Amino acid sequence: MELPIHLSKDSREPIYHQVENQLKALIAANHLHAGTLLPSIRVLAKDLEVSVITIRRAYQNLEYQGFIQTLQGKGTFVAEIEKKLKNKVKTTSVYETFEKAVETAMNYDYTIEEIEEIFQEVLAAHKKGD
Amino acid sequence: MKAYVEISKLQKSIDDFQLGPIDLIIEPETITALVGNNGSGKSTLLKLMVNLASSDSGNIKLFNTTVGREDESWKKNVAYLPQNIIGMDAYTGNTLKALIEILYPNWDNALFMELIKLFDVPLDKRFGKLSQGVQQKLNLALTVARNTPLLLLDEPTAFMDIPSKRFFMDILVDWMDKGDRSIILTSHQVEDIKKLSDYLFVLRNGDMIGNFEKENLTENYKRYWLNDQLPNTTIPGEVSRAHLQIVSNNPEVTEIFLQKNKIRWIDRKSLELEEIITLLLTANTSSHYR
Numbered sequence: 001m002e003l004p005i006h007l008s009k010d011s012r013e014p015i016y017h018q019v020e021n022q023l024k025a026l027i028a029a030n031h032l033h034a035g036t037l038l039p040s041i042r043v044l045a046k047d048l049e050v051s052v053i054t055i056r057r058a059y060q061n062l063e064y065q066g067f068i069q070t071l072q073g074k075g076t077f078v079a080e081i082e083k084k085l086k087n088k089v090k091t092t093s094v095y096e097t098f099e100k101a102v103e104t105a106m107n108y109d110y111t112i113e114e115i116e117e118i119f120q121e122v123l124a125a126h127k128k129g130d
Numbered sequence: 131m132k133a134y135v136e137i138s139k140l141q142k143s144i145d146d147f148q149l150g151p152i153d154l155i156i157e158p159e160t161i162t163a164l165v166g167n168n169g170s171g172k173s174t175l176l177k178l179m180v181n182l183a184s185s186d187s188g189n190i191k192l193f194n195t196t197v198g199r200e201d202e203s204w205k206k207n208v209a210y211l212p213q214n215i216i217g218m219d220a221y222t223g224n225t226l227k228a229l230i231e232i233l234y235p236n237w238d239n240a241l242f243m244e245l246i247k248l249f250d251v252p253l254d255k256r257f258g259k260l261s262q263g264v265q266q267k268l269n270l271a272l273t274v275a276r277n278t279p280l281l282l283l284d285e286p287t288a289f290m291d292i293p294s295k296r297f298f299m300d301i302l303v304d305w306m307d308k309g310d311r312s313i314i315l316t317s318h319q320v321e322d323i324k325k326l327s328d329y330l331f332v333l334r335n336g337d338m339i340g341n342f343e344k345e346n347l348t349e350n351y352k353r354y355w356l357n358d359q360l361p362n363t364t365i366p367g368e369v370s371r372a373h374l375q376i377v378s379n380n381p382e383v384t385e386i387f388l389q390k391n392k393i394r395w396i397d398r399k400s401l402e403l404e405e406i407i408t409l410l411l412t413a414n415t416s417s418h419y420r
Contacts, residue, residue, distance in 0.1 A: 042307050050348075053345070
């Protein structure tokens with residue numbers, strides 16, 4: 001199974017972290033259900049063109065946080081996770097995205113008031129689209 | 131886990147070519163690509179490892195046994211695919227298989243037949259009558275099926291067509307997934323290096339440049355487009371420069387320097403692995419390197 005993971009080489013986020021976060025997002029959004037067999041470390045390393053060291057690190061972190069589970073000789077599976085944890089992942093990722101947007105705006109020397117205005121405009125456009 | 135390969139201070143000179151000194155450790159469950167320009171000593175290194183050439187000094191240990199001594203117990207643990215094999219032309223694939231399988235106790239016949247089928251290799255034709263690409267496929271099947279913990283492959287895909295190269299990668303990935311195995315391969319195919327390797331062992335004209343974890347290279351080489359004129363002095367981390375661009379292999383120190391000196395950059399981009407390898411293998415950057 002190929003996973004829809006897209007690595008950005010120019011990002012300041014380390015590759016293992018990108019893999020970790022994108023898998024987390026896929027699990028939290030129910031795109032990967034509990035019990036789904038994940039690709040082996042070696043297969044994912046080949047698909048994403050990174051080393052097994054990087055993938056192992058991502059898998060170990062995910063296992064530690066309870067998102068996945070490795071069964072000796074059987075493989076790595078998506079774990080049953082609490083709704084609370086899923087929600088936390090979703091909220092965190094939305095917050096991070098907003099924070100990044102604000103950071104970008106501030107880099108372009110926008111004021112907080114101007115950023116708020118842009119935000120309202122974007123929201124208004126979405127409301128209209130509904 | 132105990133290392134499969136331990137090479138220390140290995141040196142070998144052939145006429146005016148000097149290889150080494152080389153230090154290299156290969157851990158279980160890893161794939162290492164030997165990368166270097168033509169004549170950099172990659173094939174020689176593999177030959178030294180399987181005792182087909184003898185070193186001038188230094189030491190090679192395979193599975194904790196020193197190579198080149200009386201105890202040759204390491205041999206059953208290593209399968210080596212050379213670039214050119216002589217003396218096979220008169221034999222059919224069937225005969226070659228029969229000759230090889232008795233030498234290797236872990237010979238996996240099911241795997242061998244699977245590879246032959248996948249690569250569509252006729253086993254009843256003489257080796258000499260096969261095309262270079264088919265010869266390579268047969269040799270690969272004869273090597274992988276030995277099921278040894280260590281696989282040494284010298285330019286395994288040089289003559290293969292595009293679909294076969296894909297099959298080849300999947301085969302090696304499946305093979306690695308059985309566990310307790312490692313591969314060392316030489317390749318000029320960037321695709322092989324990108325998709326298969328965990329480490330890149332880089333040789334330039336016989337000199338060891340280093341053994342790098344792949345992401346250690348891809349995450350650390352950055353190209354900056356600067357706003358102003360470049361300073362005349364070398365910037366920390368700088369490995370090359372051109373016009374308003376510099377390439378750094380240590381972005382952290384480079385950015386600290388640029389910020390301190392109020393030099394702004396308008397863009398920052400990662401380098402492709404091809405570019406990084408080119409920089410490592412181009413002699414005139416050596417003085418800047420580390």
